[in-house]
Amino acid sequence: MKNVIGILGGMGPAATVDMFQKFIQFTPATCDQEHIPLIISSIPDIPDRTSSILHGGASPLMAMDERIQGLERAGAKCILIACNTAHYWYDELKDRCHVDMLNIVDSTINEIIKTGKTKIGILATDATLAIHLYQTKLENQGLTCLIPEGSNQKSVMESIYLYKSGEIDKAEKLMLVQRDELIRRGAEVIILGCTEVPLILHRVIKDEPTLYEDSTAALVRAAIRWYHTH
C-alpha cells in the first residue's frame, strides 16, 4: 500500500467532502489508479471546537486523538486535520501521533507569503481569531491582519453555524457582507480560515479566485507535495 494520507474530518462533514473533492480536482489523472490514496474519518460527534475554547464546553482532544489512531491503524502515513479551529490542539495531537502531520495554518501562510500581498483579511471562527491562530504568524512575517470586529465577527460566526445547519443561502448572504467589509478596509487577499468558508462563498470564488486564499486548498496542495516526495 502506497503512502496513504489520512484526513481527520467530520468538522463538519461538508468541509471534509470539499477537501476530498479538491484532492481529485488537483490531481491530473487518466485513470482511478493515478489518484492520491486517502483514508478519511468523518465521525462528526467530536465536541464543537469553538465552544470548547471560548465557552468551557467539552474538549474535542480525546475524540480527535482517537480518530487519528484509527487512521493510523487503517494505514495512514500522514495526517491532515480538516478544520482550522481544531489546530488549537495541533501540537498535542502531533505529539501523540506516530506518523507525519501537516498544518493547515502553515500551508496557508506559506502560500500567502508567495502572493507578495501585505494586507490580509481573515474570515474564521471566533475561536480561531481569539487564539490568534493566523494573526501571530502573519504579523511575524511583517504582514497586516484585518479581522471583522464586534457585530461583524458575530455575523461571520452566525454564517458558519447557518451553513452547518443546512441554511446555505442565508449563510452566503451574511458572509458576503463581511467579505465586502474586509475589502472596503483594504484587504488585498482574504484567508478563508475556516473549512466551511470556501463552501459558503463557492459561487463567488470562481469569479475572482486570486482574491481568496482557501485554507483547505492550501493544505491539499501541501499534502500532494508530501505524497510526491515520500
Add this chain to the structure above:
Amino acid sequence: MKNVIGILGGMGPAATVDMFQKFIQFTPATCDQEHIPLIISSIPDIPDRTSSILHGGASPLMAMDERIQGLERAGAKCILIACNTAHYWYDELKDRCHVDMLNIVDSTINEIIKTGKTKIGILATDATLAIHLYQTKLENQGLTCLIPEGSNQKSVMESIYLYKSGEIDKAEKLMLVQRDELIRRGAEVIILGCTEVPLILHRVIKDEPTLYEDSTAALVRAAIRWYHTH
C-alpha cells in the same frame, strides 16, 4: 464511538465523493454532530474490476480485502462497497469480513420492486452485465431487463472510462445516447448500475428523477436505515 459505517471506495474516487456527499444530503442535520459517522477508504490502486473479470487482468480481491480490514481496524461496524462491478467478489469479501456488509445490488433492486415498474433498463460496466449481477435477480422477480447491445454497450463502457480520465462532457454525450436508446426500447426506469453513471448523468437526473434508480443513492439509504436500527 457510534456505529461507524466504512466505505470501501477509490473505484473511482469521484464516485466515492458522490457516496459521501449523498450521506450528507440524505441526513437532515442541524449541526455537525447529527451526521452519520463514516470512515472512507479511497486508495485507488485497486486493480481494474472489469479488466480482471473479462480480460484476465490482476484480481482486485486481495487489495479490497486489505482495505476492508483497515476500515475494521479504524472502527467500522458496517461496510459498503462503492463500486457495482466489485460486487462480483461480494460473497468472498463478506466471508472474510468481521462486521456487517450491505449489498449495492440488493439495495437497488429492493427500491426497483417498490416502484412497480416492470421494464428495467441497466447502464453498467461490461463486466457487471456479463456476470448478470442485476439481470438474474431482476428476472427472478419477473421483471424484464433491457441492456445496451453490441456497439451500444461499447459506448457505455467508453463513457465510463472517459469520465474516469476527466473527459466529463464527452462521457455525458455518449451516455445520453444510450439512455435515450433504452427509453426508445421501452425502459420505464433505468438502473444507474455503475457508481460513475450518476455523476456522468447528474445534469439530466434532476430534471426527471423518477426515470432513474441510482445504485449509490439506494445503498446510502440502506446504510442510513442500518445506522438507525443498530
